[in-house]
Amino acid sequence: MIPLLYNGKIPKIVSFVKLDNQPDVQSATYGQSFNVDPKMRWAFLNATNFNYSKLYKITDDSIYTDVTSNILPPSKRLASTIKFSKNGTYAGQSYNNVNTGLRLYKVTDTDFEVLAEPDIRPRGAQSFSFSNDEKYCAVGLVYADTPCIYRTNDST
């Protein structure tokens, strides 16, 4: 339960306390996008500069365990953006440069499954987002191409 601010001011007693257990990013460089499952089951990191994405399983709201090997993420790619859909049914990521593309994942309490990996040409997948009804996802493209919208239930 979050109380109202006092007299319209920022109360000094609002504080940001850094967790003792931060996700281990190891060799990930230039962490660009970090998104947490709305149901607090998973967290996803995309890192650029010739690195890769990392997947974490969350327990007790604050323990982040690296389970990246569960999804075999695209390595050595410029990973751009990751997002969970509003209800945590899906997750998606974009990655650009040489191996451009996007991945759509089906998310459950226990599994993080690659649902689709449509091919995008030309290269340059930059942003990724879901519609709030979770029926569609959009990817923004750099390198001179127009953005695309996909149905999440259509693996093509």
Next chain:
Amino acid sequence: MQTIPDTELDETYNAIWSPDDKYFILIGYTKTADSLNNVEVYKWENEQLTKIQNVASGNTRSGSTCLFISNNEFLVYETSKLGLVKYTINSDQSVTNEILSFENQDQPFRRGFTLSPNKQLFIAASTGTNKIYIYNWEDRSISPIVINIDTAYNIFDPSFSIDGEYFYCTTSQTNNSVNIYNVIYE
């Protein structure tokens, strides 16, 4: 899959739907325009996009974050206006804007900003420093709380958990990390 034929953007940095999925926003870069950044507003209906208006132009690639704060209001940082701009999509589908001012604003908004789920705390992530700025959204004339994040240089992708109890951001440059804070309201 469908592309968006009416867009005038050559590169797209952000593409998002409004909370009620009635509108769709594109932010990107137009090589041929006098100004480089553009924001395009579309209506989304029956799987089709209809352009309403091009509403903004800036002069750098930096301001790519777009945040809806209601079904018909969204925020964009525009370098050309040196500030955060609130756009309102009106019932007649005209689009109006208002430049928002903040106390102690030090161009902290380019890399991203977010609003807490209860719409009380506005957080801007800085570029080129190691700071996040925490404002009272309803009264932005109050000096922000400033948090230094270690030796971070650029701070990316600030966000709250859905219940507002946690705040997340990533950092780059001299110290690459994910930073998670427990937000304590007492």
